[in-house]
Amino acid sequence: MNIFIAITGFTAWYIARDFHSLLRELWNENNQSKRSQQEIKRIAALDPLTGLYNRKHTELEFHKLAASENKLAVAFIDLDNFKPINDAYGHAYGDIALKILAERLTALLEDGELCCRFGGDEFVLILKYAEPEKCKTRYQVFLDQIAEEMQIELRTFKISASIGVAHYPAHAADFNELCRLADLAMYHSKASGRNTAVLYCPEWQDEHRKKLEMIQALRFAVENNELFLHYQPKYNLASLKINGVEALVRWQSKDFGLISPATFIPLAEETGLIDDIGLFVLKQACADCKDWIAQGYEMPVSVNLSAAQLSSGMLPDNVLTILTETGLAAHYLELEITESMLMQDQNAIDSQISTLSDQGISFAIDDFGTGYSNLHYLSRFKAATLKIDQSFIKNLSKSSQHYNLVEGIVVLAKTLGLTTVAEGVEDQNTLHILSTMDCDSVQGYLLSRPVSLDALYAQLQEKSVG
16 A cells, blocks of 8 residues: 555656646746747837838827827928939948938937838828927928938938928828828928928818819810810011911810810829820821811921820821821921920930931920020931020010020021021010021911911911911
């Protein structure tokens, strides 16, 4: 019995020891699992590059902070000139720059405030509300810190930023909505010159909504023939007879009425609709030109090209197809491009222009004098006409500097065998001065505003083409 009791006791002790060891191991594993889960949660809450809170976790922290603060400011920061660093030196340099900026922003925060990497080169700050003047001063401190030089290896960089700000709860209560409004304010900051902070203005919401509605209406206009052309005559300065016309697109919207090109052309460029509008203008202008030639009015039509039409590489195919469809001879078509377009891919532009020039299509440089006015481009580019920008013509009789500039352009053009067209002629004195300079042609409100096709025919009947 003693032996049995001893064996039983030893067995119980052995089992208890193993059980205690197992419980200890389970307890350690449980603690380790908890620590792992906490680490996973911590990692999931952070941006892996900068160590800042990520967007999702910042939203959670914002609502916690909003529960204890009556007012907060959401500042959306976008770097103005960050992409060139990545393009020139690689993403490794860009990553280091973002880490440096994250440290600078974090160092400026007060207790309870948050800094978040929103994505890419964008940061969001959650700040405690302060009086407007103090806010203005503080945002300038952020801008100054961002703009401080940074050393990355042996190179020195300076980066500026644009800041947009929205207030909780004055502008919105939802974090994502506040970010959207601050982002909108940030774009206003960029539009106003960058490197500044702009507070969201509620009136922008109506503007933004109207812009969106207008974009939708413009899509409808392109598809449903709401666009039409007016023509502005060009006059031979010696005889004051019409020697050509410039096609100008107009939009009569069923929702917004007559829309200025200064309003809808930028929208078209922003949305990519400029390609479709450009093709419409080109096709309609060629068809109308074919009609007036058939009626005995031998004069060319000028059509403005957009940068998108040149950059697509499809310009020669599109133009030659339209000429074939409309039956218009190539020498009746003149295409106008601005000086800034010549700064794009030169080989691609030269190739397209050469193809069209070889077919008999002529080219004009529009708004000459406002861009680069580079003799290299003039010598390389197969232009037949220089159109002197109206900003110089309107001040011709008031500014000796503009007088000398316009006179120099006319002399330069004649030296290169180019014809000149002065835009924006609005008074007899300007017309007389241009005549003494031996400018070839003019256009402007003095002689004719842009007119409909029927009104153009009426003018042609009054004055013979010259």
